[in-house]
Amino acid sequence: MKRTPKSQSTGSRSPASAAPSSARPSVELAGLRRRLASMLYESMLLLGVLALTFLVPYLILGVGFEIAPPGWFAWLHIFVVLGAYFVWYWRHQGQTLAMQTWRLQLVDAASGRNLPLARCCLRYVLCWPSVLLFGVGLVWALFDRDRQFLHDRFSGARIVALPPARKG
Numbered sequence: 437m438k439r440t441p442k443s444q445s446t447g448s449r450s451p452a453s454a455a456p457s458s459a460r461p462s463v464e465l466a467g468l469r470r471r472l473a474s475m476l477y478e479s480m481l482l483l484g485v486l487a488l489t490f491l492v493p494y495l496i497l498g499v500g501f502e503i504a505p506p507g508w509f510a511w512l513h514i515f516v517v518l519g520a521y522f523v524w525y526w527r528h529q530g531q532t533l534a535m536q537t538w539r540l541q542l543v544d545a546a547s548g549r550n551l552p553l554a555r556c557c558l559r560y561v562l563c564w565p566s567v568l569l570f571g572v573g574l575v576w577a578l579f580d581r582d583r584q585f586l587h588d589r590f591s592g593a594r595i596v597a598l599p600p601a602r603k604g
Contacts, residue, residue: 463543463548463596463597463598464596464597465582465583465584465594465595465596465597466540466595466596466597467583467597468577468578468583470538470540470597471538471540471577471585471595472574473538474534474535474537474538474540475534477534477537477538478532478533478534478535481532481533481534482518482521485517485518485521486514486517486518489513489517490513515564518560519557519560522556522560522563523553523556523557523560526542526550526551526556526559526560527550527551527552527553527556528550529550530542530543530550530551535595539597539598539599539600539601540595540596540597540598541595541596541598542559542593542594542595543593543594543595543596544592544593544594545588545592545593545594546592548596551591551592551593555591555592555593558590558591559587559588559591559593562586562587562590562591563587566585566586566587572586573585573586573587574586576589582594
């Protein structure tokens with residue numbers, strides 16, 4: 437069963453915005469399986485991002501692998517690197533690399549436009565407990581009326597499915 441909000445556009449960056457404003461198409465909320473598949477793909481991409489951010493300083497500085505930063509510093513490094521990745525993509529395109537592949541876009545729940553910087557940061561911070569506390573924020577989607585994750589509810593965001601690309 438597919439759910440669609442009454443009238444919500446994907447913002448000024450979508451191909452659908454070229455249509456006249458009176459013929460604004462409504463968008464479809466992304467399905468739970470599609471969002472979870474995107475998250476799985478994203479986790480594989482993030483392994484590469486983290487590998488680069490951990491290995492490049494070692495290679496440039498010539499520091500041996502026997503010298504490791506303290507555990508709290510490593511977690512802070514991961515938090516900052518992933519935050520920069522997610523917030524930059526969400527703010528500029530509304531899509532991370534995996535979301536582009538799965539044709540998903542993060543939009544403001546009220547206006548359908550890209551999220552402002554502060555709300556992107558809020559969503560990122562809320563994602564951590566949502567996922568790390570036994571996935572409670574993800575399980576929430578099973579009971580939510582729109583099948584939204586808990587961190588999306590709290591940050592006022594939605595993930596919508598983009599229409600298939602037109603060939604021509």
